Structure formats: C-alpha cells, structure tokens
Amino acid sequence: MRMNAHKTLWLALAIGLTLWGCGYQMAGRGASQLPPHLKTIAIPVFENSSAEPALQRPFTEALRRAFITDGRLRLVNDQNRADLVMTGTLTKYWIRAVAFNSLDVAIEYWVYLEADVRVEDRVQNRTYLKQKLQTRWDYLADDSVxxxxxxxxEALVQTYRVLSQRLVSLVNDKF
Structure with missing residues (x-):
C-alpha cells in the first residue's frame, strides 16, 4: 500500500513538472495578453433594446463581477479614469420550446440572449474590441408556473455568466 502512495506522489510530481515546463496555465489567471498600458476598465450599465425589460442591470452586474473575479483589470466606476470603457446593448432575447411531452406540452426551453459590445481604449483613443455575442441556456419546465x-x-443567470466570462476572455486574452 505504501508503494502505491509513493508511485502516485511521483506520478503527480512528474505531471506537475511537465505542465509547468510547458508553460501551461489556466485560462483567465496569471499573465494577461493585455498591452501594458491597460490596467483599468469601466463598465456602465448596458442598454437594452430587446423585447424583454430589465435585463440590462443584472447582466451588467454579472459582467462587472466577472472582471472583478478575474482580477487582471481593475474595475473603476468613473469612465474618465478608466483605460478601457466597455459599453453595449442587449439586442435580442427570446425563449423557445425545444422539447415536448406526449401531450405536446413544452417541457424544455432555450433562453437566448444576444449583445453588441464595444470596448474603447481611452489611452490610445481607439476601438479595442467590437463584438456581437450570443448564447443560449436550456431549462426544464413543469406543471408549476x-x-x-x-x-x-436561473437559465437567464447562466446566460449572463457565460457571456460575461466570454467577454473577460476576449478582453484579456484576445480569444
């Protein structure tokens, strides 16, 4: 039994050293692909031109939290003090039934959200990123409204999270 523990330890050490030697790192952590002059970001509340009211505030809060959690850019409230300013519009929101039971009652839906996003580099006075993003998340329905x-x-919260994480990657890592 003690021999297996030693083998496991050596195997874990070998894998760890191999990954370290290859320069492997978790995406969203450590070194950023950002130019050195970019240290702060401001994210004013997004606009909402979709047919669903009140999406913009919870989405913007999720986006801000994602940048705070990532930590490579410091979130600031004042756009005039930010190196980057991210603005955007939630352009589409819809729900679509995608699965039905034997009585043709919808039991699974997709929530779809689309956003147009623009990030301005205030230091170099240029557009850093302009992107249209979309995502969908499924959820189950039942007899209870x-x-x-x-x-x-909850599906809507997940769409906010997915879009926010994608934007963090696009800004910080350019992918």
Whole structure:
C-alpha cells in the first residue's frame, strides 16, 4: 500500500513538472495578453433594446463581477479614469420550446440572449474590441408556473455568466 502512495506522489510530481515546463496555465489567471498600458476598465450599465425589460442591470452586474473575479483589470466606476470603457446593448432575447411531452406540452426551453459590445481604449483613443455575442441556456419546465419561472430565471443567470466570462476572455486574452 505504501508503494502505491509513493508511485502516485511521483506520478503527480512528474505531471506537475511537465505542465509547468510547458508553460501551461489556466485560462483567465496569471499573465494577461493585455498591452501594458491597460490596467483599468469601466463598465456602465448596458442598454437594452430587446423585447424583454430589465435585463440590462443584472447582466451588467454579472459582467462587472466577472472582471472583478478575474482580477487582471481593475474595475473603476468613473469612465474618465478608466483605460478601457466597455459599453453595449442587449439586442435580442427570446425563449423557445425545444422539447415536448406526449401531450405536446413544452417541457424544455432555450433562453437566448444576444449583445453588441464595444470596448474603447481611452489611452490610445481607439476601438479595442467590437463584438456581437450570443448564447443560449436550456431549462426544464413543469406543471408549476412558479418553479418553471424560477428555472427560467436561473437559465437567464447562466446566460449572463457565460457571456460575461466570454467577454473577460476576449478582453484579456484576445480569444
């Protein structure tokens, strides 16, 4: 039994050294691909031109949290003190039934969200990023309106999270 523990330890050490030697690192952590003059970002509340009201504030908060969690750019409130300013518009929101039971009642839906985003480099006075992004998340519905609405809200939170993480990667890593 002790021999297996030693083998496991040596194997883990060998894998760790191999990954370290290759320069492997987790995406979203460590060195940034950002130019050195970019240290701060401001993210004013996004606009909302979709048919669904009140999406912009929770999305913007999720986006801000994603940048704070990532930590490579410091979030600032004042656009005049920011190296980068991210603005955007939530352009589309829809729900589509994608699965039905034997009575033709919808039991699974997609929540779809699309955003147009622009990031301005205020230091060099140029557009740093201009991108249209979209994502969808599925959720299950049941006979209860309350639980189905809770599932829809959770799916919407997940779309915010996915779009936010994608934007963090696009800004910091250029992919």
């Amino acid at each position: 309350v639980s189905s609405e809770a599932s829809r809200q």
